Amino acid sequence: MGSAPRPQDDASKKVPVVHSLPCTAVRLVSPAEATAVRDAVATVMTKGDEEYRDLARQGEVARLLPAAWPGWSVLVADVQRRLADAPHAVVVRGLSLEQPAHTLVALSCCFGEVVEPYRQTWSHLVRRIVPQTDRSGAAGVLNERLHTDGTDWPEPNDLTCLLCVSADSNGGGRSHLLPIEAIADLVATRPAVVQAAVAAELPWAVAEELGGGVVHAPVLSDDAVRWLRFTIEEALPRAPAERSRTPAGRPRRFTLLRVSAGDSARRLGVRPAPW
Numbered sequence: 001m002g003s004a005p006r007p008q009d010d011a012s013k014k015v016p017v018v019h020s021l022p023c024t025a026v027r028l029v030s031p032a033e034a035t036a037v038r039d040a041v042a043t044v045m046t047k048g049d050e051e052y053r054d055l056a057r058q059g060e061v062a063r064l065l066p067a068a069w070p071g072w073s074v075l076v077a078d079v080q081r082r083l084a085d086a087p088h089a090v091v092v093r094g095l096s097l098e099q100p101a102h103t104l105v106a107l108s109c110c111f112g113e114v115v116e117p118y119r120q121t122w123s124h125l126v127r128r129i130v131p132q133t134d135r136s137g138a139a140g141v142l143n144e145r146l147h148t149d150g151t152d153w154p155e156p157n158d159l160t161c162l163l164c165v166s167a168d169s170n171g172g173g174r175s176h177l178l179p180i181e182a183i184a185d186l187v188a189t190r191p192a193v194v195q196a197a198v199a200a201e202l203p204w205a206v207a208e209e210l211g212g213g214v215v216h217a218p219v220l221s222d223d224a225v226r227w228l229r230f231t232i233e234e235a236l237p238r239a240p241a242e243r244s245r246t247p248a249g250r251p252r253r254f255t256l257l258r259v260s261a262g263d264s265a266r267r268l269g270v271r272p273a274p275w
Contacts, residue, residue: 021091027078029094033071037103038096040068045102049125052105052114061109076110083159087180101126117153118209146178151228152207154215158224194220202226203235214238 029037044064045052052058066073082090095103104126108114116125150157187194197219204215204226214235219226 021087021089024085025082025087025090027075027082027090027092029075029092031094033075034094034096036069036071037075038098040065040072041099041102041106043068045099045106049101049105052109053116053125055113058109058114061106065106065110072110076107080111089177111159118207120209123209147228148225151226151231152205152210154206154210156224156226202232205231205235205238 044061047057052061079090079092097103105114114125116123148156198221199218201216201218204217206213206215217224217226
């Protein structure tokens with residue numbers, strides 16, 4: 001879960017505690033590696049972004065990158081290993097940003113199938129997002145509230161990736177992650193709250209581009225986490241008439257990656273692939 005709050009001008013307001021990631025969750029990319037990544041991406045990624053919607057082409061990219069630079073497999077394995085361990089988050093520092101969209105797609109192809117579910121004229125495989133003008137609710141800009149991405153998908157994503165390519169021009173843009181330690185503490189000290197999050201099926205509004213309607217599911221389940229209060233409030237008026245359930249044992253899992261550029265961002269999704 002993450003949020004990107006606006007800077008607070010009032011020093012008296014409560015400031016959230018910021019937990020730094022341990023050094024084991026950081027993968028530093030050396031200048032030589034950054035150059036090799038850039039060159040490999042330039043060699044393999046020769047098409048326009050939209051052509052990489054094709055899953056066969058994505059598989060080809062995943063196979064060709066290690067051939068273009070043998071160290072690619074090491075980089076991918078390092079990220080996977082860090083994600084498997086607590087806090088199940090990793091920061092990769094030092095990548096070249098000469099081709100941010102292609103670099104994002106190239107890395108994502110090695111972690112799963114890149115998907116863009118909306119398939120609308122306004123949507124793209126790598127979509128630019130400007131938080132100040134992004135979708136808003138009564139509480140403000142939605143991506144600045146505590147949330148998990150993909151909450152308005154029938155099947156939420158599993159992973160969110162933020163890549164900062166420039167500082168926020170307003171001096172803000174910091175993302176706060178809910179640390180796994182806080183969740184573990186909640187499990188130990190307030191089991192009733194956790195039980196409610198597991199047992200209570202809440203209504204979640206599904207994006208109209210994805211069929212609309214309402215899905216009823218708990219906040220926490222074996223294969224998904226959902227949270228964005230706005231989608232519950234949006235679903236409540238029509239929830240009784242449009243009740244459905246998230247399919248049990250879903251056949252594929254979606255992962256949303258978002259590349260943040262301070263006060264703008266790029267977003268795409270991936271799901272585990274067969275290669």
